[in-house]
Amino acid sequence: MNGTRRPDLLMKRLIPALARKGSGRPADNASGPCVVIGGGISGLATAGLLAKDGHAVTVLEQQEQLGGRAGRWERDGFTFDTGPSWYLMPEVIDHWFKMMGTSAAAELTLTRLDPAYKLWSAAGGQQGADSTVVRTGRAAAVDLFESQQPRSGAQLEKYLDSAELAYTLAKKHFLYDPFGTLRGLVTPAVLRHAPRLAQLLTRSLHGFVAGRFTHPLQQKILGYPAVFLGTSPYKAPSIYHLMSHLDLQDGVLYPQGGFAAVVDAMERVIRRAGVQIVAGATVTQIVTGPADGGARCEAVAWRDRDGVEHRSGAKLVVGAADLHHIESALLPETLRTRSAKKWAKTDPGISAVLVCLGVRGGLPQLAHHNLLFTDDWQDNFARIVDGQALADTTSIYVCRPSATDSSVAPAGTENLFLLIPAPALPQWGRGGFDGGGSSHVEKVADAAIAQLAIWTNTPDLAERIMVRRSYGPADFQDDVNAWQGSALGLAHTLRQSAFLRPGNVNHKVSGLYYAGSSVRPGIGVPLCMISAELVLKSVRGDKTGGPLAEPEPDVPASVSGTTVAEGMRAPDTDHAVRVVVP
Incomplete structure (x- = not known):
């Protein structure tokens, strides 16, 4: 930050901007038929909350399976998550389940990862790269930093204090705030x-x-969470240092069965609440009619997998798919909240090349989560953000869920999921089976496999691959209608954070709401679940900040044979999750 800029002047500019954002049509809180467009995490979460609130809800999902970006793929006994893989903010996920009358403890089996993840620095020779184990908990993180550079442990203590404060303020005053008023910015704690x-x-x-x-690896440990936010550490505001509170202090969990199990649990729960789900349903139009001073929702037109056209009446419609697609493809220009000119200035976020590998034999040198960091960190991110070709050696995330979950791979094999951050360029093409994707995508995939083999000192890795599938930016565009092939959603830059991010209400169409990673509060499974609660608040006309009160559970919140892990309670909640400690 330029030292001549005054933060108080910035706040004076932001508050009037919020006032403008908060204006619009009143909420339509009457119960009635509701259609949710999209069966991803945000769509399922919103459908469940609205059904619990008395609405008759139908979810329309264009794919044959639910989950959206939280996808899955199975082949020859291997089961791959093709989307989220880090289970963070467990109290937020648990809160949604409790809002549905159950709990994460009752629906999921969560394993605390130890180590939380492993870091790999650029390989310097034939013996592989240097590796660093990161264990859960403040004390372990402080000890690690101190061992790398004297006196940096004490500095990390201060950093984590700041991260915890930022996270607590965000959760209490911003993440759950629909920003219909200025209230969230003028509470004593925020002021x-x-x-x-x-x-x-x-x-x-x-x-x-x-x-x-000043230690290069420490900078990378604290900077890499920007990728979770769809951007680079050079563009993400430093408010997001709160992410280090989540992975270094709170810890990292894994849901047995992967995130596919989370999607299945959500489907189970919302079906119990009466939600109807139609797969293979491609929405073609949000049908509106005239209303005082604007328009109102009347129906949703859609086409089933056999090409038959349908029209479902709906007083409430929730667009829980990519915002650009919802507005540009399903609404006339006059009813859109964002113009083409505004979209041209919007950062779509990063994309990725994904590679699913079934590997013969073991890879014990890999942890469950692994981060391979290049030396030239700034050049790496500049290539991604500026739309350039990746270097042959780049930063890679490697997930080895078979380290924790025996159900995801046959005995004697390993399940690997590689994510290579890439520019949001659909022209890079689609992935494919067994190296059959576009030349650009497969070149990136081949380079990543070769890099992983060298860095982990596994020279025969390519020869041991039994199953292979890749995904490219065009897959995100084609399969989940992601704008410009973004892998995660709109980047969390300053202009696309908090109340400056696209809102959850279309103020031109009464009864039309938005959820998901394109809108508030943002990217990631927990935030998509919070976006569902923001829709519920907007429908109710509730302008309060903070999570809604949880009802009494319909099912027991504990299961015999499991434990509630010590230290997993959020600092400002009484939530706990069922955690199996290996």
């Missing part, structure tokens, strides 16, 4: 920290980290 928050908003995450830590 007390306003200068600090303004500084965090106007400085990049990398700048914030580099000003406190």
Whole structure:
């Protein structure tokens, strides 16, 4: 941040902007038929909450399976998650289940990962790359930093204190706030920290980290969570250093069965609440009619897998798919909340090349989560953000769920999922089976496999591959209607965070709401679940911040044979999750 800029002046600019954002048509809180477009995490979460609130809800999903970006693929005994794989903010996920009358404890089996993840630095020779184990908990993180550079442990203590404060403020005052009023910005707690928050908003995450830590690996440990936010540490505001509270202090969990199990649990729960789900349903139009001062929802037109046209009446419609697709393909221009000119200035976020590998034999040197970091961190991110070709050696995320879950791979084999961050360029093409994708996608996939083999000292890795499938930016565009092939959703830059992010209400069409990673509060499974609660609040006309009160559970919140892991309670909640400690 430029030292001459005054945070208090920034806040004076932001508050009027929020006032404008909060204006619009009143909420339509009458119960009635509701159609949710999209059966991903946000669509399922929204459908369940609205059904619990008395609405007759139908979910229309164009794919044959639910989950959206939280996809799955199975072949020859291997089961792959093709989307989210880090289970963070467990109390937020548990809160949604409790809102549905159950709990994460009753629906999922969660395993605490130890180590939380493993870092791999650029290989310097034939013996593989240097590796660093990151274990869960503040004490372990502080010890790691201190071992890397004297006195950096104490600095990390201060950093994590700041991260925890930022996370607590965000959860209490911003993430669950529909921003229909200024209330969230004028609470005593927010005003007390306003200068600090303004500084965090106007400085990049990398700048914030580099000003406190000089060790290159430490900078990467604290900067890599920007990828979870669809951007780079050079563009993400430093308010997002709160992510380090989640992975270094709260810890990382894994749902047995992968995120496919989370999707299945959500489907189970919302069906019990009466939600109807139609797969293979391609929505073609949101049908509107005239209303005082604007338009109102009347129906949703859609086509089934056999090409038969349908029209489902709906007083409430929730677009829980990509916002650009919902508005540009399903609404006339006059009823859209964002113009083409505004979209041209919008950052779609990063894309990725994904590679699913079934590998013969073991790979014990890999942890469940692995991060391979290049030396030239800045060049790596510049290539991704600026739409350039990736270097032959790039930063890669490698998930080995078979380290924790025996159900995802046959005995004697390993399940690997590689994510290579890439520019949001659909022209790179689609992936394919056994190397049959576009030449650009497969070139990136081949380079990543070769890099993993060298860095982990596994020279025969390519020869041991039994199953292979890749995905490219065009797959995200074609399969989930992702704007410009974004893998995660709109990037969390300053102009696309909090109330500056696209909202959850279409103020031109009464009864039309939006959920998912394109809108508030943002990217990731927990935030998509929160977006569902923002829709519920908007439908009710509830303008309060913070999570809604949870009803009494319909089922027991504990299961014999499991334990509630110590330290998994959120700092400002009484939530707990069922965790199997290996």
